[in-house]
Amino acid sequence: MTLQRLWAGALRAAALVAALACAPAGAQDFRDPVDQPFTVWPNIPVIRASDLGDYGQDRQIIADLHADKADPAKVAAALQAVDGLQAHHERAALAELGRSLNVQLIAELDRQARRINTRNPKLRFDFADITPEQLQRPSARDDLPSRVGRITLAAYITYTRLDGALVQATATLVKLRSGASQSFTATAPAPLLAEALARDLFDYFQGTRFTAHQNPLASAQWLTAAPGHADRLVSRDAALRYCQSQNAALPTAAELETAEAAGFYGGGVALQPAGVYHVQAGLYDTALAHDGAGRARPNHLASVPNGYYYCIRHAAAPTRAARTRK
Incomplete structure (x- = not known):
């Protein structure tokens, strides 16, 4: 043996x-x-x-x-x-x-x-x-x-x-x-x-036992780009149409920054190091040195494939009748 x-x-x-x-x-x-x-x-x-x-x-x-x-x-x-x-x-x-x-x-x-x-x-x-x-x-x-x-x-x-x-x-x-x-x-x-x-x-x-991070956008749901748009540059119009079809919207620059900071394993998203993403204010460029709104720039060509995207779906606010019942 x-x-x-x-x-x-x-x-x-x-x-x-x-x-x-x-x-x-x-x-x-x-x-x-x-x-x-x-x-x-x-x-x-x-x-x-x-x-x-x-x-x-x-x-x-x-x-x-x-x-x-x-x-x-x-x-x-x-x-x-x-x-x-x-x-x-x-x-x-x-x-x-x-x-x-x-x-x-x-x-x-x-x-x-x-x-x-x-x-x-x-x-x-x-x-x-x-x-x-x-x-x-x-x-x-x-x-x-x-x-x-x-x-x-x-x-x-x-x-x-x-x-x-x-x-x-x-x-x-x-x-x-x-x-x-x-x-x-x-x-x-x-x-x-x-x-x-x-x-x-x-x-x-x-070593120090760190407390687990809380998801900073726990009330929101992140959606990946459409299967046909995966890893492809698409136009702002195409991204908007798909997000709307999922009862969602393009994120703001602040929301995308917060999700990037949370990370893929912390309830957020993973962005490409030199990627450009559609947000509500235009394009969010991860290659820029600034954070948040400083990375956003206008998108003057809404019909040209020039960005990746995520969609965000926010939890529906309680109706007035539901708040009254509470």
Whole structure:
């Protein structure tokens, strides 16, 4: 049985023990509760995935064979040598790199904590009853279910080699009590990989938790241009006609500026860096340095295709009878 399977089995057992004692909860931020540190199981399996950098070499070898550029006998001998190296490095990958990355990641997290002079880092590792020699060993993972009372998070890392010395790794943290997970990916030369992952983890857990933005135009609905107008310059007349067909209108320059500031993921819209958009006052040019009305200029050619557009539909104001009933 592989180390990965042993660890995965222990993790499932620990999560099951905890789940039986906990009632289901609503969706939360992975870092909740806010002021509580997380105790992490220090044994972090490091699992090697396929080396993406090798795929390019393999494809080139096959292409050369088909093009009669390579001697098949020499290629076969070379592939056998590569297979031998692959097997050697595969054994070394789990025996050496995994242990090194495990220890370096913890050391880098400690260094980040010292950098900001905090005595209460959000991620803490529990090494009770574990010797350094036991790291990356299945015997240490066998005790995980019995320690679920004091361990909050378990982790594992998968990595793949890219071109040259670059390595891409993904660290996944799992909450033992709920099964929730959070992953972090970093790409760096092998000696700097632990530092890159640690910085992402540290910033996520230790950094300021910002309140979510409110949609500044929550009462309005944004509509994209007509399907036939997508990514095309159209005339002001065409844009007006389509917006009116949707019980909507062209936005004002201020509304478009506000929606651009809110962003595509905050209830607003995404504008092209050097795009020109139809608004009520004329054309809104994102290439201009000014904001709001300063980006708007007259449109003297209403029938010429010279702008992109969005439509905006405002919520209907309550009628007098509805206000009276309230």
